[in-house]
Amino acid sequence: MYPWGAPQYRRARRLCTNFMSIVAPNNSKPRLAARITGWFTEWVSDWGELVISSCIALGDFCLFILSTFRWMFSRFPKGETLWPNFYQVGVSSLPVVALTGTFIGVVLALQSSSQLGHYGLTNQLGGVINLTLVRELGPVLAATMLAGRVGSAMAAELGTMRVTEQIDALSAMGADPIHYLVVPRFLACLLFIPTLTIMADFMGVAGGYFYSNIWLNIDQHYYWTNSAKFVNNFDLFTGILKSLFFGSAISLISCYQGFNCKPGAEGVGKAATSSFVFAFIVILILDLSLGLSLKALYESWYPGGTY
Amino acid sequence: MMIEQLLDQEQESIVDVEKLSVTFGSQEVLKDITLRIPPGQTLALLGESGCGKTVLMKSIIGLVKPTVGTIEFDGENINQLTERQLSRMRLRYGFIFQNAALFDSMTIGQNVAFPLRQHGRFSDNQIREMVLSRLSEVGLPDSVVFKKPAELSGGMRKRVGLARALIMNPELIMYDEPTTGLDPIMSDVINELILRTRSRNPVTSIVVTHDMHTARKVADRVVMLIPRQRLDPGENQVIFDGSVKELESCRDRRVQQFVNGEAGERLMEMRANGHDQ
Numbered sequence: 223m224y225p226w227g228a229p230q231y232r233r234a235r236r237l238c239t240n241f242m243s244i245v246a247p248n249n250s251k252p253r254l255a256a257r258i259t260g261w262f263t264e265w266v267s268d269w270g271e272l273v274i275s276s277c278i279a280l281g282d283f284c285l286f287i288l289s290t291f292r293w294m295f296s297r298f299p300k301g302e303t304l305w306p307n308f309y310q311v312g313v314s315s316l317p318v319v320a321l322t323g324t325f326i327g328v329v330l331a332l333q334s335s336s337q338l339g340h341y342g343l344t345n346q347l348g349g350v351i352n353l354t355l356v357r358e359l360g361p362v363l364a365a366t367m368l369a370g371r372v373g374s375a376m377a378a379e380l381g382t383m384r385v386t387e388q389i390d391a392l393s394a395m396g397a398d399p400i401h402y403l404v405v406p407r408f409l410a411c412l413l414f415i416p417t418l419t420i421m422a423d424f425m426g427v428a429g430g431y432f433y434s435n436i437w438l439n440i441d442q443h444y445y446w447t448n449s450a451k452f453v454n455n456f457d458l459f460t461g462i463l464k465s466l467f468f469g470s471a472i473s474l475i476s477c478y479q480g481f482n483c484k485p486g487a488e489g490v491g492k493a494a495t496s497s498f499v500f501a502f503i504v505i506l507i508l509d510l511s512l513g514l515s516l517k518a519l520y521e522s523w524y525p526g527g528t529y
Numbered sequence: 530m531m532i533e534q535l536l537d538q539e540q541e542s543i544v545d546v547e548k549l550s551v552t553f554g555s556q557e558v559l560k561d562i563t564l565r566i567p568p569g570q571t572l573a574l575l576g577e578s579g580c581g582k583t584v585l586m587k588s589i590i591g592l593v594k595p596t597v598g599t600i601e602f603d604g605e606n607i608n609q610l611t612e613r614q615l616s617r618m619r620l621r622y623g624f625i626f627q628n629a630a631l632f633d634s635m636t637i638g639q640n641v642a643f644p645l646r647q648h649g650r651f652s653d654n655q656i657r658e659m660v661l662s663r664l665s666e667v668g669l670p671d672s673v674v675f676k677k678p679a680e681l682s683g684g685m686r687k688r689v690g691l692a693r694a695l696i697m698n699p700e701l702i703m704y705d706e707p708t709t710g711l712d713p714i715m716s717d718v719i720n721e722l723i724l725r726t727r728s729r730n731p732v733t734s735i736v737v738t739h740d741m742h743t744a745r746k747v748a749d750r751v752v753m754l755i756p757r758q759r760l761d762p763g764e765n766q767v768i769f770d771g772s773v774k775e776l777e778s779c780r781d782r783r784v785q786q787f788v789n790g791e792a793g794e795r796l797m798e799m800r801a802n803g804h805d806q
Contacts (some may be wrong), residue, residue: 388633394624
């Protein structure tokens with residue numbers, strides 16, 4: 223289901239034709255008012271179509287999530303379907319996630335040091351880097367990386383299975399495709415994306431430290447004291463909670479896109495691309511909304527504290 | 530007498546399709562199809578591409594939900610079953626997909642063993658024996674067990690698909706274009722396998738095909754569908770239902786064109802309609 227693609231394109235083309243027919247009418251002219259009314263009606267109906275198809279797609283996606291949860295709690299998947307997915311998500315992604323984490327740490331140190339240097343606050347560098355890393359950049363960038371690496375691969379794999387009737391074959395042999403294909407992938411992402419986020423955080427902390435300590439010669443005592451002062455358990459919890467949501471979103475969106483793949487190579491390509499795009503958008507939206515609600519939560523728990 | 534026979538037939542049918550219509554979006558693929566298949570029959574479902582043969586077969590197994598109408602298998606309406614009941618029901622079906630639809634992440638052995646592992650409580654030794662015997666029945670050597678589907682030829686993959694569909698001893702086997710894309714010899718091998726399967730177990734088979742050779746060789750009964758767009762108003766989509774002999778002598782121009790493989794005025798029609806349906 224790609225309700226966002228085709229109608230927009232059609233609308234754009236129709237708008238152009240309509241515009242041209244108003245500016246330069248080439249045949250016997252119906253009244254301008256009638257033409258504008260027609261144009262407006264079409265515009266409204268196009269938007270209506272878009273809204274309705276988006277609602278249908280959203281509803282369909284919700285049913286998909288619901289059935290994933292139902293299967294997860296009613297019958298736990300077998301090990302033979304779980305382990306390959308755990309390996310794919312958890313182990314194979316380790317190098318790229320570690321690399322991402324390291325670079326975030328180093329780049330954060332690089333950028334913040336010059337900013338803080340203006341105010342003579344370079345001693346605070348550890349706090350700034352590690353807080354940003356643990357709370358925000360670690361989870362978000364690790365999730366983005368994994369949406370690209372794991373999510374697109376899932377969408378492409380399931381899409382190919384859909385196109386070559388392998389998903390139908392599963393149903394035909396009495397295995398439920400959601401139970402067999404989606405639940406293990408969902409569990410793998412739910413379990414390993416937070417784990418990988420911790421890994422990214424760790425590598426980021428290490429990268430930031432080495433850059434600050436070796437390159438910028440910041441005293442490590444101040445670096446770590448300020449880090450400990452700034453970063454508390456709640457920050458770590460925030461980051462990991464976010465990554466739990468990101469992991470679920472990535473797996474569900476990618477599997478849904480794969481399941482609803484259009485035929486042919488183009489369909490599979492589109493499923494992979496749109497799974498990344500949608501997953502990324504959802505990661506950003508979740509990040510903001512979780513950030514806001516966690517801030518409210520923090521302030522209600524510690525009324526005097528600053529989040 | 531006639532009525533009694535008819536009634537008997539009605540009671541005996543294993544697959545009972547009643548006034549089935551399937552619509553995808555705005556496209557009506559099947560309309561008002563009624564079909565009863567008695568147990569043990571081999572039915573060939575003929576028709577040109579796009580006439581809804583595969584959709585009809587997929588709705589019999591419950592992969593496509595009917596828009597209107599009911600489908601009964603052995604007296605049970607399959608659209609009223611829960612997902613679990615439907616999964617259990619599907620053990621009694623065997624489905625051979627057009628391109629075999631083997632799981633390409635698994636080896637051939639794992640593919641053929643899949644239904645057993647999914648449902649049966651068999652020991653590994655039993656599974657291995659059953660897989661090897663099924664593979665040898667379809668003429669494949671033991672050495673293919675550890676290969677991946679991508680390493681096999683089209684004909685071999687179809688035979689693996691057949692072995693996989695047969696492993697649970699289904700009561701109803703559905704073949705989706707079993708000979709499409711194969712050379713004449715391999716096509717005939719598949720035809721032979723269809724015949725042999727039937728002689729070994731008392732199964733009901735539905736063979737969707739547009740290969741007249743297959744229909745002549747394996748079918749007891751032939752049903753021919755034509756695309757909705759080609760129907761005269763008020764006409765049913767099933768334009769022929771009878772034996773192979775009757776098919777050859779059928780006077781309907783569209784049936785004759787199909788049997789003899791002649792395009793006739795179809796190209797002009799397609800051009801006039803602006804699409805190839």
